[in-house]
Amino acid sequence: MQNTPRTARGRDSRDRIVAAAAELMATGGVEGTSIDAVLAAAGASKSQLYHYFTDRQGLIRAVIAHQTEVVVDAQSARLARVGTWPELRRWLEEIVEFQQDHECRVGCPIGSIAAEVAGHDDDARHDLAVSFGRWRDDLAAVFRRMRDSGEVHAGADPDQLAITTLATVQGALLLGKVHRTAEPLRVTLDTLHRWLRAEAAPPHENDR
Amino acid sequence: MQNTPRTARGRDSRDRIVAAAAELMATGGVEGTSIDAVLAAAGASKSQLYHYFTDRQGLIRAVIAHQTEVVVDAQSARLARVGTWPELRRWLEEIVEFQQDHECRVGCPIGSIAAEVAGHDDDARHDLAVSFGRWRDDLAAVFRRMRDSGEVHAGADPDQLAITTLATVQGALLLGKVHRTAEPLRVTLDTLHRWLRAEAAPPHENDR
DNA sequence: CCCCTATTGGACTGTTCAGTCCAGAACTTA
DNA sequence: TAAGTTCTGGACTGAACAGTCCAATAGGGG
Numbered sequence: 001m002q003n004t005p006r007t008a009r010g011r012d013s014r015d016r017i018v019a020a021a022a023e024l025m026a027t028g029g030v031e032g033t034s035i036d037a038v039l040a041a042a043g044a045s046k047s048q049l050y051h052y053f054t055d056r057q058g059l060i061r062a063v064i065a066h067q068t069e070v071v072v073d074a075q076s077a078r079l080a081r082v083g084t085w086p087e088l089r090r091w092l093e094e095i096v097e098f099q100q101d102h103e104c105r106v107g108c109p110i111g112s113i114a115a116e117v118a119g120h121d122d123d124a125r126h127d128l129a130v131s132f133g134r135w136r137d138d139l140a141a142v143f144r145r146m147r148d149s150g151e152v153h154a155g156a157d158p159d160q161l162a163i164t165t166l167a168t169v170q171g172a173l174l175l176g177k178v179h180r181t182a183e184p185l186r187v188t189l190d191t192l193h194r195w196l197r198a199e200a201a202p203p204h205e206n207d208r
Numbered sequence: 209m210q211n212t213p214r215t216a217r218g219r220d221s222r223d224r225i226v227a228a229a230a231e232l233m234a235t236g237g238v239e240g241t242s243i244d245a246v247l248a249a250a251g252a253s254k255s256q257l258y259h260y261f262t263d264r265q266g267l268i269r270a271v272i273a274h275q276t277e278v279v280v281d282a283q284s285a286r287l288a289r290v291g292t293w294p295e296l297r298r299w300l301e302e303i304v305e306f307q308q309d310h311e312c313r314v315g316c317p318i319g320s321i322a323a324e325v326a327g328h329d330d331d332a333r334h335d336l337a338v339s340f341g342r343w344r345d346d347l348a349a350v351f352r353r354m355r356d357s358g359e360v361h362a363g364a365d366p367d368q369l370a371i372t373t374l375a376t377v378q379g380a381l382l383l384g385k386v387h388r389t390a391e392p393l394r395v396t397l398d399t400l401h402r403w404l405r406a407e408a409a410p411p412h413e414n415d416r
Numbered sequence: 417c418c419c420c421t422a423t424t425g426g427a428c429t430g431t432t433c434a435g436t437c438c439a440g441a442a443c444t445t446a
Numbered sequence: 447t448a449a450g451t452t453c454t455g456g457a458c459t460g461a462a463c464a465g466t467c468c469a470a471t472a473g474g475g476g
Contacts, residue, residue, distance in 0.1 A: 003452085007443065010453060028328045031239030035434060045455050046435080056434065105327065111382060115323030118385045119313065120236050129387050163383070163392050164399040168372070171379025174319060175371070177326045179337050184371050191372040195403040214422060215473070221423080243464060253425050254465080264464065417476100424471070432463070442453070 002054045014052045016042045022063045022070075026109050030060060030116050060117065061124055067109040068131040072138075079138045083145050085197060092189040095169065100182040107177035111170045136162045143199075153201040161199060168192045210262045222260045224250045230271045230278075234317050238268060238324050268325065269332055275317040276339040280346075287346045291353050293405060300397040303377065308390040315385035319378045344370045351407075361409040369407060376400045 005011040020042035024033040035056060039049060053059045082091050099107070106112070110131055118125045136159075143158035152158075172188035213219040228250035232241040243264060247257060261267045290299050307315070314320070318339055326333045344367075351366035360366075380396035 006452060009443080013453080026327070029239055029324050031237055031324075032328060034432075036432075047437085047454055047456080050435070051453065107323070107326075112323050112327070114386045115315070115320050115382055116237050116239075118315075119234070119320070120240060125386060125388070132383065132386055160395050160399055164376070164396045167379035167383050167392065167396040168376045169379065170382050171375035171377065174323060174378050174382070175340065175375050178322045178333060178340055180333070184375065187368050188372045188375040191368055195406070198403070198406055211422080217472080218423065242462075244462080255424055255426080255467085258465070259423070419476090420474090422471105422473080425469095427467090429466075430464100433461080434459105435461105436459075437457090438455105440454085442451105444451075445449090446447100 001051060002058060003051055005052065010052075013044060013048050017044050017049055017052070017059070018062050018066045020044075021059055022066050022109070025060075025063055026067075026106050026112065030063075030113055035059070057121065057123070060113075060121070061127055064110075064113060064124055064127045064131070067113065068127075068134075071108065071110050072131050072135050075135055076138045079142050082142045083149065084151055085146075085200065088142070088146075088196065089193050092169075092193055095173075096182055096186050096189055099173065099176055099185055104176040104180050104182055104185070107173040108170060111173060112177075115174075132166065136166050139165050150201050152199050156199045161196065165192065165196070209259060210266060211259055213260065218260075221252060221256050225252050225257055225260070225267070226270050226274045228252075229267055230274050230317070233268075233271055234275075234314050234320065238271075238321055243267075265329065265331070268329070269335055272318075272321060272332055272335045272339070275321065276335075276342075279316065279318050280339050280343050283343055284346045287350050290350045291357065292359060293354075293408065296350070296354075296404065297401050300377075300401055303381075304390055304394050304397055307381065307384050307393055312384040312388050312390055312393070315381040316378060319381060320385075323382075340374065344374050347373050358409050360407050364407045369404065373400065373404070 005014050017038060021033065021038045024037055024041060035046075035049065038059070039046060049059065053062060078091065078094075082088050110128065114125075114128045114132070118128065139162035140158045143152055143156065143161045146152040147154065147156055147158060152161075168188060169192075172185045172192075175188070176182055176185035213222050225246060229241065229246045232245055232249060243254075243257065246267070247254060257267065261270060286299065286302075290296050318336065321332075322336045322340070326336065347370035348366045351360055351364065351369045354360040355362065355364055355366060360369075376396060377400075380393045380400075383396070384390055384393035
């Protein structure tokens, strides 16, 4: 019935359901995860789920919102601290390290959901477009800052760099997930970094 | 029972089933496509399907093989005709055009299946790794040819360029699918092309 | 033509699924 | 503490699902 939780207990129940669904869907896919499996994992009952969500699709969209919070919001905070080339490099390295620590099993939760539902769930697709849009904007802000501070040359287009960076990261995460190795991820993000560096402002133009 | 078709009629039946499954799974996702839906679309009966495939997973792997044939084999033939920068650019443009013509609805069939099943079907994941590996090798062959002919500078690593190119293309296709616009695809592949061009051999080193 | 194998139709089974429903428990507010 | 609301347990339903089975047909080699 799509109720908003009004008590701490209700909020906790809803959160447990969404967290369990997010975890199961990340590994088993969206359509491969049943309501019953989610409830078993969350230790909740059916009436709880249908009290907070209209139907399965509502739960899926809540999972997308949850993963956006986990992934994009975290990236937003992380990217806010990126303003130099070494910091950008570090950001890319952390992505590789994270995947390595998780055996490349998940890739990007948002990207995985997107690939699965974008074709047949227009509402979910829209939510995901917004999430990706925010991520792209955060990246564009980084490149804009770096351009303003002279780390990136004046002619560079921060938006284009952001879109390309996001696409490359997503593709690299997919390849890593398929090969279950951080190797393609490492190679790709390394090359991406090298190419991005070519957007740096020539030192002789800024250092005088 | 995983029988190989022994007559023309049997081969036709099997092909119809796989083609219908591939089409449905491309739009509705793998787990979102039921056996019954496949049979209805193919105009076949259950005993036909279970005569040629052991189970649902067998059908999925056959679909992966089919899409590999359609996508990777086609790319292989297409990339065999790429050996110069304008030809490489043309190849990237064709990807954008194809997606535009299909309203970015499908993205890459291989990539979509990969994102969905890589997490929980190890056999399928392996098949997909092989498919992506072949695609990468074909791309590496292009860059190796271009290096040998002096279009790419001697220090470039064809394998790294191939992996990064494949990852970027896959990521761009995903973004296009989510936004249902060729715009991010166009921007990303444009930028990718610009960056790849930086791997070109300096003219003064080869033109004398 | 006959025999043998490949192929096919479709009914059937048992399970799992999403979603409904209602009675009762827990909590809030006054 | 009493009334009103929120939350919860879990049985129940009907549909959809993957997979089985067998009888029947089609087609090819002799």
